[in-house]
Amino acid sequence: MSRNDWEVVIGLEVHAQLNTASKIFSAASTAFGAEPNVQASAVDIALPGVLPVLNGGAVERAIRFGVAIGATVAPKSVFARKNYFYPDLPKGYQISQFELPVVQGGTITIRVGDGDGDKAYEKTVQLTRAHLEEDAGKSLHEDFHGMSGIDLNRAGTPLLEIVSEPDMRSSAEAVAYARALHALVRWIDICDGNMQEGSFRCDANVSVRRPGGPLGTRREIKNLNSFRFLQQAIDFEVQWQIDTIEDGGRIQQATVLFDPDTGETRMMRSKEDAHDYRYFPDPDLLPLVISPEWIARVRSEMPELPGAMKARLVDDYGLSAYDAASLTASKEIAAYYQAMLAAADAKPGSQVPKLGANWVMGELAAQLNRAERDIGDSPVASAQLAGLVQRIADGTISNNIARKVFAALWNGEGGTGPDAADRIIEAQGLRQVNDSSALEPLIDEVLAANQKSVDEFRAGKEKAFNALVGQVMKASRGKANPAQVNELLKRKLEA
Amino acid sequence: MINASLTELRAALDAGKISSVELATLFLDRIERLDPALNTFITVDRDGALAAARAADARLAAGDAGPLTGIPLAHKDVFCTEGVLTTCGSKMLANFISPYDAHVVSLLKAAGAVSLGKTNMDEFAMGSSNENSHFGPAKNPWDTTRIPGGSSGGSAAAVAARLVPIATGTDTGGSVRQPAALTGVTGIKPTYGVVSRYGMIAYASSLDQGGAFGASAADCGQLLTAMAGFDPRDSTSLERPAEDYSRELAAPAAARPLAGLRIGLPKEFFGAGMADDVRAAVEAALDGYRALGATTVDVSLPNAQLAIPAYYVIAPAEASSNLSRFDGVRYGHRAADYRDLAEMYSKSRAEGFGAEVKRRILVGTYVLSHGYYDAYYLQAQKLRRLIAQDFQAALADCDVIAGPTSPTTAWAIGEKSDDPVQMYLSDIYTIAVNLAGLPGLSHPCGFGAGELPVGLQLVGDYFSEARLLNVAHRFQQASDWHLRRPAIAA
Numbered sequence: 001m002s003r004n005d006w007e008v009v010i011g012l013e014v015h016a017q018l019n020t021a022s023k024i025f026s027a028a029s030t031a032f033g034a035e036p037n038v039q040a041s042a043v044d045i046a047l048p049g050v051l052p053v054l055n056g057g058a059v060e061r062a063i064r065f066g067v068a069i070g071a072t073v074a075p076k077s078v079f080a081r082k083n084y085f086y087p088d089l090p091k092g093y094q095i096s097q098f099e100l101p102v103v104q105g106g107t108i109t110i111r112v113g114d115g116d117g118d119k120a121y122e123k124t125v126q127l128t129r130a131h132l133e134e135d136a137g138k139s140l141h142e143d144f145h146g147m148s149g150i151d152l153n154r155a156g157t158p159l160l161e162i163v164s165e166p167d168m169r170s171s172a173e174a175v176a177y178a179r180a181l182h183a184l185v186r187w188i189d190i191c192d193g194n195m196q197e198g199s200f201r202c203d204a205n206v207s208v209r210r211p212g213g214p215l216g217t218r219r220e221i222k223n224l225n226s227f228r229f230l231q232q233a234i235d236f237e238v239q240w241q242i243d244t245i246e247d248g249g250r251i252q253q254a255t256v257l258f259d260p261d262t263g264e265t266r267m268m269r270s271k272e273d274a275h276d277y278r279y280f281p282d283p284d285l286l287p288l289v290i291s292p293e294w295i296a297r298v299r300s301e302m303p304e305l306p307g308a309m310k311a312r313l314v315d316d317y318g319l320s321a322y323d324a325a326s327l328t329a330s331k332e333i334a335a336y337y338q339a340m341l342a343a344a345d346a347k348p349g350s351q352v353p354k355l356g357a358n359w360v361m362g363e364l365a366a367q368l369n370r371a372e373r374d375i376g377d378s379p380v381a382s383a384q385l386a387g388l389v390q391r392i393a394d395g396t397i398s399n400n401i402a403r404k405v406f407a408a409l410w411n412g413e414g415g416t417g418p419d420a421a422d423r424i425i426e427a428q429g430l431r432q433v434n435d436s437s438a439l440e441p442l443i444d445e446v447l448a449a450n451q452k453s454v455d456e457f458r459a460g461k462e463k464a465f466n467a468l469v470g471q472v473m474k475a476s477r478g479k480a481n482p483a484q485v486n487e488l489l490k491r492k493l494e495a
Numbered sequence: 496m497i498n499a500s501l502t503e504l505r506a507a508l509d510a511g512k513i514s515s516v517e518l519a520t521l522f523l524d525r526i527e528r529l530d531p532a533l534n535t536f537i538t539v540d541r542d543g544a545l546a547a548a549r550a551a552d553a554r555l556a557a558g559d560a561g562p563l564t565g566i567p568l569a570h571k572d573v574f575c576t577e578g579v580l581t582t583c584g585s586k587m588l589a590n591f592i593s594p595y596d597a598h599v600v601s602l603l604k605a606a607g608a609v610s611l612g613k614t615n616m617d618e619f620a621m622g623s624s625n626e627n628s629h630f631g632p633a634k635n636p637w638d639t640t641r642i643p644g645g646s647s648g649g650s651a652a653a654v655a656a657r658l659v660p661i662a663t664g665t666d667t668g669g670s671v672r673q674p675a676a677l678t679g680v681t682g683i684k685p686t687y688g689v690v691s692r693y694g695m696i697a698y699a700s701s702l703d704q705g706g707a708f709g710a711s712a713a714d715c716g717q718l719l720t721a722m723a724g725f726d727p728r729d730s731t732s733l734e735r736p737a738e739d740y741s742r743e744l745a746a747p748a749a750a751r752p753l754a755g756l757r758i759g760l761p762k763e764f765f766g767a768g769m770a771d772d773v774r775a776a777v778e779a780a781l782d783g784y785r786a787l788g789a790t791t792v793d794v795s796l797p798n799a800q801l802a803i804p805a806y807y808v809i810a811p812a813e814a815s816s817n818l819s820r821f822d823g824v825r826y827g828h829r830a831a832d833y834r835d836l837a838e839m840y841s842k843s844r845a846e847g848f849g850a851e852v853k854r855r856i857l858v859g860t861y862v863l864s865h866g867y868y869d870a871y872y873l874q875a876q877k878l879r880r881l882i883a884q885d886f887q888a889a890l891a892d893c894d895v896i897a898g899p900t901s902p903t904t905a906w907a908i909g910e911k912s913d914d915p916v917q918m919y920l921s922d923i924y925t926i927a928v929n930l931a932g933l934p935g936l937s938h939p940c941g942f943g944a945g946e947l948p949v950g951l952q953l954v955g956d957y958f959s960e961a962r963l964l965n966v967a968h969r970f971q972q973a974s975d976w977h978l979r980r981p982a983i984a985a
Contacts, residue, residue: 042594042595045825046820046825047575047593047594047595047826048575048581048583048588048591048696048697048820048821048826049574049575049593049597049692049694049695049696049697050693050694051693051728051729051730052730053727053729053730054730081816083815083819083863085819085822085840087822087824087836088819090819090824090825091819092816092818092819092820092822093816093819150825169551184505275864276864278816278860278863278864278865278868279863279868280812280813280816280863280868280872283699283700283701283729283731283813284700284730284731284732285731286730311508320755347699362644424872428969
């Protein structure tokens with residue numbers, strides 16, 4: 001039997017670290033990278049007698065998330081204690097939410113596959129819930145001989161645990177969902193999304209079943225901190241589960257870890273070893289009550305969300321669904337593109353939005369990628385790109401010449417602002433030649449010098465025509481309008 | 496001076512008849528002389544006390560003294576005190592010096608009160624006799640072969656023996672009121688949320704409440720006024736304007752000062768189980784109340800008999816979680832030898848906790864376990880609501896509820912040590928009040944067999960502390976039970 005005989009079922013639990021300045025239940029800083037334990041207050045190290053006080057900023061961010069995904073923001077939710085012993089869990093329990101989470105339901109729409117081709121599709125993933133909780137500290141096993149160190153700087157950092165329904169059917173869908181979620185939490189500015197620092201961590205619940213059959217037993221892959229690992233871990237796990245079942249084995253419910261070095265998952269604990277967390281409402285905290293007014297205020301302050309922006313780009317500017325999805329894939333790309341449109345004063349119907357989209361996703365993305373820079377600190381500012389795109393749109397320069405101008409802008413030539421491209425075009429004399437009286441002598445010269453190609457063309461070799469166009473473009477040092485060259489050349493050859 | 500009321504001490508300090516240093520020294524010397532037989536203190540902080548007394552004298556000299564400036568007091572060792580050993584009566588914290596002050600401690604420091612030290616208690620406030628202290632039981636000053644009650648037994652006994660004029664305590668199921676009754680002093684537990692729990696080492700968070708001990712309701716009122724108030728560091732602290740809990744006490748004495756007061760007598764508090772000598776003292780005190788103008792009405796708290804089972808689910812459940820932080824990792828007792836992490840935990844906790852604490856952790860862990868939560872914890876929470884509703888219904892027919900504080904007088908040390916359930920039943924009249932979150936007060940109302948004190952409990956509606964104190968104060972103006980002293984304090 002092959003993989004096609006199996007349906008993969010995936011649900012994700014994502015821990016997004018909320019970007020509050022202080023911790024969820026104490027006033028200590030959440031900044032990353034400090035010396036061990038300098039950001040651990042009396043509350044964070046759980047001295048006898050200390051008590052938690054909820055950080056309103058963490059709640060505000062949870063509400064923002066709930067509103068952004070169209071979820072119910074619970075008017076009353078409850079903090080509960082999740083009890084277990086571990087040295088980096090100072091109280092011996094984690095304050096979390098259990099039966100009544102702050103965010104209930106909601107959806108995220110994902111786009112799976114590249115381009116606008118047949119294989120690309122959109123899908124809406126249902127969310128189960130999102131709840132507030134505190135992070136644990138870290139155990140440091142490397143630096144101490146025969147001992148472990150404990151760093152409680154991270155203890156009490158606010159997390160939003162975002163739980164999806166088991167709606168994903170492939171690792172590609174899981175990654176698309178994780179990426180969309182990652183973009184969203186950054187878009188609404190509740191999480192910095194830094195996966196290296198652990199600000200966005202994924203757990204994947206994976207099972208396989210016969211299509212249409214009952215759900216299989218799931219195994220949970222813990223703590224995946226990159227999209228690549230997420231994909232690799234799920235792919236390995238799926239194949240392992242299929243092989244196991246096809247070999248006559250059974251899947252036991254378990255928690256597994258992914259080893260990036262081997263690309264394999266391995267069991268951490270079975271269901272039998274699972275903790276009984278003895279959840280109960282935390283008597284140190286009152287139920288979290290969120291007023292309709294609070295939700296309304298958060299809603300009114302919400303920026304345009306990626307889904308809405310995507311639809312607007314398609315409706316107003318005629319961009320393809322793929323382009324619109326790509327341009328809204330991150331807050332920074334969207335902001336850059338938006339600023340580019342504004343600087344070009346692009347109106348619906350103009351070529352600028354589509355040309356601009358191509359440039360942002362094409363040349364700019366490629367150069368940024370090569371230079372390992374983020375779009376937020378692109379050497380070519382959005383206003384500069386706007387000036388460049390406008391000159392392509394109005395026929396002043398060709399796409400090819402535009403690359404030269406872009407390279408100059410990248411190198412800091414032309415000064416700032418939308419006029420930078422114009423200054424480069426003027427200084428380097430790159431203006432496209434649209435004047436047929438200037439082009440005709442050039443064409444005549446090329447025809448005279450390339451009699452062989454002319455003969456071949458007349459003998460039916462279409463390729464020879466392209467060679468002649470190339471020669472004319474070369475003779476014009478790229479400034480000729482290629483469409484015009486085509487037309488004039490054809491007319492002369494067929495004369 | 497050792498038997499003086501706070502008002503008299505205030506006057507003496509203000510008039511310069513005695514300095515705060517002299518007053519602190521007087522009590523410190525009494526502690527040094529008498530406490531070896533009573534064991535009411537775990538830590539005596541003579542240096543700290545004298546330094547605080549000198550500062551108080553400076554404030555007195557500068558005309559900057561408040562009501563408690565220069566007044567000696569003691570803190571139950573459940574309150575964290577910066578730089579001073581804070582053991583909670585446990586081996587687990589026998590080496591723990593707190594780096595911070597509990598809210599109550601800092602309020603009283605700021606008021607200029609002079610802390611003489613930390614008083615003995617049942618380990619982690621779990622117990623009704625003080626026998627669960629790692630540091631040995633405090634003794635009842637009326638009969639040192641007997642227990643002083645618990646868990647705030649050290650504070651109650653120290654006030655009764657006049658080793659200190661006033662003391663703080665905490666009350667989760669009766670831990671202020673019951674030892675107050677058994678040692679012949681006055682003790683008040685306010686409405687849940689009135690006193691900040693910040694820095695008060697948690698036993699059962701939804702029930703724990705700080706309280707005050709004094710020789711009289713008047714003294715308790717002054718201490719409570721200084722201890723109470725909203726604290727943003729405790730999310731269960733109530734955001735209410737500050738109150739002077741002694742405000743009703745200033746009204747002039749009258750022949751029938753309690754005319755119009757309806758005292759509810761729950762039939763469940765006067766049934767079988769109450770010792771005859773306690774009943775006789777309480778009945779006589781109720782006659783005293785009637786003589787002051789109060790009327791008594793019969794009321795019922797039909798679910799009150801379920802208070803003990805509900806309490807012994809909820810309190811251990813919360814305790815099992817609250818005490819998880821005592822793991823030997825960051826502070827407190829850690830076993831000397833262990834093979835691995837699991838053994839470090841189990842040995843440290845097995846060695847650091849006493850039998851009753853372990854029992855409650857086990858019970859609490861059990862009732863919160865998967866499959867048992869609904870049957871125990873949720874059921875207990877339902878009972879809790881029913882009990883609170885009972886009180887509201889009863890208080891619709893009366894102004895305060897009265898009854899015995901404890902079914903018996905102080906028993907002999909060791910008498911109930913082997914029978915936890917008998918021990919638990921000694922809190923039968925006090926526990927329901929914690930479950931409802933209501934304020935309760937115990938004041939001396941006579942003596943039972945063997946010249947052992949009997950306490951009468953008053954319970955009022957939420958935030959009726961000032962009224963409870965005034966009711967008790969009017970009784971005390973007309974009686975002298977609260978002025979009786981054990982021989983040791985004579």
